[in-house]
Amino acid sequence: MPKLITQVGCPYCGASCDDLEVLVSDDGKKILETRNACVIGSEIFHHATNPNRLKKPRLRQPDGSFKEIEYEEAIDYTAKALLNAKKPLIYGFGSTNCEGISAVGRVAEKAGAVLDNCASICHGPSFLAIFDNGYPSCTLGEVKNRADVIVFWGCNPMHAHPRHTSRYSIFPRGFFTSRGQMHRTVICVDPRETDTAKLADMHLMVKQGHDYDLFNAFRTVLRGHKIPEEVAGIERAKILEVAEKMRNGRFVMIFFGMGCTHTDGRNHNVDIAISLTRDLNDHTKASIMAMRGHYNIAGPGQVWSWQFGFPYCVDLSKGTHAHMNPGETSSIDLAMRDEIDCFVNVGTDAGAHFPIDAVKHLKKHPFITVDPNICMASEISDLHIPVRIVGVEEPGVVYRMDNVPIQFKKVIDGPESVPSDEELFDRIYVRICELTQTEPIWVHGKAPVPASTSRVK
Amino acid sequence: MAELLIKNGFVVDPSQKMNGDVADIAIRDGTIVEKVGSDAKVIDAKGKVVMPGGVDIHAHVAGPKVNAGRLMRPEDKLFKSPNAQEHYRVEMGFSIPSTFKTGYDYARMGYAFVMEAAMPPLHSPHVHEEIHDTPIIDEAALPVFANNWFVMEYLKKEEIENTAAYVAWLLSATKGYGIKLVNPGGTAAWAWGLNCLSIDDPVPFYDITPAEIIAGLIKTNEYLGLPHSIHIHQNSLGVPGNYKVTLDSLKIAEGVKANNKFDREQVMHSTHIQFHSYGGDSWANFESKAKEVMDYVNTHRNITVDLGCVTLDETTTMTADGPFEHHLNSLNHLKWANTDVELETAAGVVPYVYDKDIKVCGIQWAIGLELGLYAKDPSRTFITTDHPNAGPFTRYPRVIKWLMSQKAREATLDSLKYCSKVIDATDLHGIDTERTLYEIAQMTRTGPAKALGLSHVYGGLGPGLDANVAVYDLDLNNMPTDPEEIEKAFSRALWFVKSGQVVVKDGEITHHGNKRTVWVHAKVRENHQVTRDIQDKFLKNYTLGIGNYPVWDHLAPNPYVIEVDGEA
């Protein structure tokens, strides 16, 4: 009898839906059907049982081809590559669990590596703004139950987070929002007429690159000052109207995305968005939230903050302490300056996301990808190590875009002998200890991995 | 069978009324025993003070708001983090240290247990992930209840049994320890940007008052017979003149008797009382009401308090009192983080500098110490800094120094810019009480352990207790005349044995110990209505499935579960 597993988490986008239902074959090995997931979420489950799934690491050969190798050998290769490098960079973590992120933290500390995550190329500017201005936010349930004015600024959930609007922000009927969409005024600020903009009650087609001006105009109006006839391509009357909507809302929610962080102004756009939120709290209740991209991209920010004090760009190469200085210790900058002499890409695709010059520099040295799937990074790697898919074959804690921790279950058994990220990096750690003849450092509740399991001649 | 003998120290253990008696402490397999064999490893403590491991009843050390503070304050790390000890994890941060540094620093001070003071239930997996990554020290966490929809709905109808069933369910689901109240009703009001500043201010929409929430949760706690009493951060924290609200809330406990099997006597623990002992009606005429508050506490045996002493540092404030953090931010205009948590609570984080050059900060500093000195019963008055709110926990040795030495207090008083104004607004200058080591042990060991219902595990050196033993470089017969030596001795234990394992020697970490997570499992009769209500709210209002809510066992791999029979 096939088994229906309910309340399954979706390991795809930052909405981190945990209401999926997955029908699994009798032997617990095949996924027959997924329910409730959006198209992109559904895809990831079906991908898992793709017969072409890799089950062994692949090592680049002198002739340029890949050869399948044993995990022991891949672990040894990675341990040695990390140890031989002066400044290794371990980057990624959009798609793994916190258990894996934590295991990598221990490896990076031991190897004196730089640890960075995808925020470095997406919501990094948001972190800079948070360092300066804080982050008055809430959980998504507050939005669902209370928010009556929703602002989407530089983000397009209809494409990037397909169920965000139905689960949290526009359509759901919450406790104080019993009429769902009818209860809410939706405002979209975007230079393009996106699907989210089409859905909104009001669309402010801000002039590309002038988000800061428009935020500033709202703050000015709310503080009772005059603004020009037109700001950032928006007429004064319209700005006044929207400002009035916000002031009169009972709970104003501002969601922002790459349209703020990756246009002129960058962190300053987020900074002033936070200031606008602070100002609004003098009139009513207001909150702000970054639309984080992946289902656990908030995870490394959390884990490393409690382990090292910093959410990204964590340089552990000093050996005695962690150091963060975006611009200096951020992945792209390090790579562009050719400072990195070993690169480990974990649960993301730096091959597709990094500028080509950065990739060219990284390619001069050992380039390793740890990911269940084939991606651009894996195809240019010296070594590709497949791992189990979190949320499908491996359980774990993930942090939703609102920093709510969600315990994702697994629904099927992974391919035999393929380890999780956590197991893989624990074994790399043990191998590094062997090679350096040092004692492994404690991890609470974890049985020490017997040295023999990773012994390589 | 690991045996250990700590020989010839001056044993200060109020649980056995030992006040510096020279005695040996024998340890076998992590427990204190009558005696051990001749093969036992010996620690020579001759001429040194031996105390039970410290017990911290209230600190914010793990979870979302602590981590929000770490994340948004890189400046708390730069030039403020020591170099890592060789073979140990890096240690980052001052007021909001990393989890590793938190565990190491508590151990260095000879502390065995810390209570995380406010766990948002929805974020409990996060709290446990951090506890998991905090080495050595045993930890528990108090879920917050006083602004929770279920609790307000049941208590509005005076349904104690239903409240109790919900509390029991939530304690198990979150692996929580007891009932925490933070700004009862006020934080719920904050979800609409409002607050409840007195205990009779009705909570918007819920039609219940803070006083009713407090009274109801006391009843619920004693109905269940939990090891700890309710643990309350009262309304109107940090506001001039709030001591009246404080007294009003303390009075709610009048006549209520503790019902439990854990040797706990109080029915209300009122936390960081310093923040609640303010007179005046503005910051201009702000003054101490420590005496008024402590007079009341002194005469009411069913109340315990902790101090929440201001340490005059740059720190990071954080509390589930969301409206307070917003208010504080309007005073200092630094960065502000806030998280409202669906159906349950909220939290805010604001950096804060307790500046010696600011009059109000000096008065706050004095109030914390006055309370500690006015207390007639040190075993009901515990040393805390509401870490990191009034100062980091690493300043406990400094607070101990101030409480033990008038000379040290006067020196600090002298260093304040508005010294004479502080003297006018407080009584501190005139108080010559100096706490003894015995009293300090009551305030940091025996007392808090008993108030938590954990005196069978922590806070003493009697046979059968967990072997947590700190040896300090203090000679009882020849106590230092320089108070700085007291602070130094308590900052770095000579030895610290945690659950029978030597984890600190000469102030340095030597072992990662065997940390435990402590929580309460309260058994209650099946309650179909409450079960239905829980399911209903998860379906309609939460954004998380009920099946994904309870904390997985493997997040707390070394559990110490306290079973309570709530049906009895």
Ligand code: SF4
């Ligand atoms: S919205 Fe995102 S998390 Fe939800 S099902 Fe779609 S991809 Fe998955």
Ligand SMILES: [Zn+2]
């Ligand atoms: Zn507190």
